[in-house]
Amino acid sequence: MSRQVARSAQGLILAIDLGTTNVKVLLVDPATGRVLRRASVPVDVYRPQPLWVEQDGSQLWDAVVRASAEALRDISASSVAGVAISNQREAVAAWNDDGDLLGPILGWQDARTADWCGAPERGDLGELTVAVAGLPLDPMFSAPKLAWLLDSLPSSASPRIGTLDTWLVHRLTGEYVAEAGNASRTLLLDLASLDYSDELLDAFAIPRGLLAPVVASDAGFGRTRPGLPIPAGVPVVAVLADSHAALYRHGAGRPGEGKATYGTGSSVMAPVAGGLPPAPTGSRGVARTVAWVTEHPVYALEGNVVATGAAIDAVASLLTSGDVLELARLAEQASPDSGLAFVPAFTGLGAPWFDRNAVPILVGLGGGVSREQVALAAFEAVAHQVTDVVDAVDAVAPGSLSLIHADGGATASRLLMQLQADLIGRPVQVSSAAEASALGAAQLAATTLDLDVAPPEEGRRVVPDESQSWTSPSRERWRTAVARSRGLAVNQNHQGES
Incomplete structure (x- = not known):
């Protein structure tokens, strides 16, 4: 898992935070730590049945486009050194080669597979997921939802499937990769090898060939394609799951x-x-x-x-x-x-x-x-x-x-x-900044590009009242x-x- 990004001596980072209820885009000057522009577009969460939680991928993509356009308004294309992404975890999607979704996004809160996960016969699988993937067998995590999605598609479909980091990178650059931290939330990743576990893939009936290969968080994720508000050819430098990005922001x-x-x-x-x-x-x-x-x-x-x-x-x-x-x-x-x-x-x-x-x-x-x-x-x-x-x-x-x-x-x-x-x-x-996830991803991107990075500003400290x-x-x-x-x-x- 090596870096594939050209170095940059100076520039700004465009940080995209693909959240559950809104999409935020920040234009960050890493040398000063200042957020020069911020834009936010709300997105809907749908609950069509009890325990079901879905989102509309076209709405999320439109929010990314609109927020990016607002954050980059009147900004010189040459000043943007790279793009960073933080994203909601465990949510899953299936899409075609053009990035168009083949159904709804199943949100991280979605629990439609609760009965399947909780069935007594899954006891051995639950022990396996804890031992290999580090996670309990719970409908919050991705694999049961991915299996459900695959079952809902026509047998003739040859989809791309994965978490939202993979989908968003594919829409932005055409690359098909899965960032390691996000992949570790799927119930499919072997934490020791940092690759998918054949035993877990078999247990969830998910073909390895449908999943994107796992890469490092700073591996380089291609360059933005033409036709976006983001200038064409800007490298997508770093991707982090939102909670992981916040942890990176707080002391790495x-x-x-x-x-x-x-x-x-x-x-x-x-x-x-x-x-x-x-x-x-x-x-x-x-x-x-x-x-x-x-x-x-x-x-x-x-x-x-x-x-x-x-x-x-x-x-x-x-x-x-x-x-x-x-x-x-x-x-x-x-x-x-x-x-x-x-x-x-x-x-x-x-x-x-x-x-x-x-x-x-x-x-x-x-x-x-x-x-x-x-x-x-x-x-x-x-x-x-x-x-x-x-x-x-x-x-x-x-x-x-x-x-x-x-x-x-x-x-x-x-x-x-x-x-x-x-x-x-x-x-x-x-934290002194509400956008810790986006700022954490921007910090990793700037570090990867060898830009000057100002230390995060400390917020207020609250101590227990004894x-x-x-x-x-x-x-x-x-x-x-x-x-x-x-x-x-x-x-x-x-x-x-x-």
Whole structure:
């Protein structure tokens, strides 16, 4: 996995962030760290059936084109040294040689394959995916969705299939490759060899020949084709999955410094020193993943929470007609502990439980409960879920999350960040830039091109309030609520499964 990109002495980086609810494009000056232009185009998420989550590929591509055109308006073509991509992970698509999709994109939240993954006869496959790919057998990851897509296509079709990094690169340059970090989220990659596992390909009935070959994160991904708002011939230099790009932005994998991204869902990721960590016992807890591959692979431990920003949005739709800022103002008026426990298991629970049979519940609701308490419970639900993952990482690799960098839109809530620091009992370094994923990809691209790269600007640091006594009873209430959400027995002292 070697670099294939010509060096550049100076220039700007166009960073494309292919997200779940919007496509952002930033024009970045790496020498100063300044974002010279930013453009964002919203995209829709469709839920045609329970557990199904889809997106329209033509809408995503149109958003890429429109946002790129806006970010490059009146910019000299010669000033753009390279393109960087960060993308939502685990979402999959099938397309033809022209890049046109052969059906909907199945989003990372899509859980239509939950019954298949959870069937008792899949037990051995679940052990295999943990041992080889580092991931539990869960519908969030790509392989079950890819198998579903293939089954839905006509037998005469000869599609290209893969994750959205592969599709977007193919649309931009015509190259057909899969970036290693994204490939590690498919349930098909052998973490040790950094190639697809024949045993896993057979288990999911996915022909190797349909998949793009795996390449390094800075391998070079071709040059932009004519007819785009991006000047023709600009190299696509670096590709990173969005959570991995955020980790790269926050210290490029310094030991002890992990990150939590607060988006529709959340990713908590901790870099691991010393190469590939051994497979844990059991299939639950945290996953092993490839963070990125440059001169050598960097591995990480990670836990994915399915609904964090989605939890806040859901409660906002009930209490404030969808106004998240108003919901935050309501929550700030409540006492430090809501006395409630809201488990937003809309499509089950992700890490560390990976229980797709869990259901959403609100525990503690009574006649005297206020709107302010319910609003606070939504923010507490986010902080509790992230804390569950931090606890799971601590159990596997103590000390790997001494400091947590936080990024994503929800970090603008000072209430949420204080709740988070209090519950995990360690500092939270809040990113000064909301676009950590795009900036991380831009940073890798600039480094690959040997451009000058300014160090990331540090944001505010939130430290735990040691005078607070609400955290222990709140955690106990949360664990009980999670156990009830999962249909587990709870004893008379309300002690849930920990």
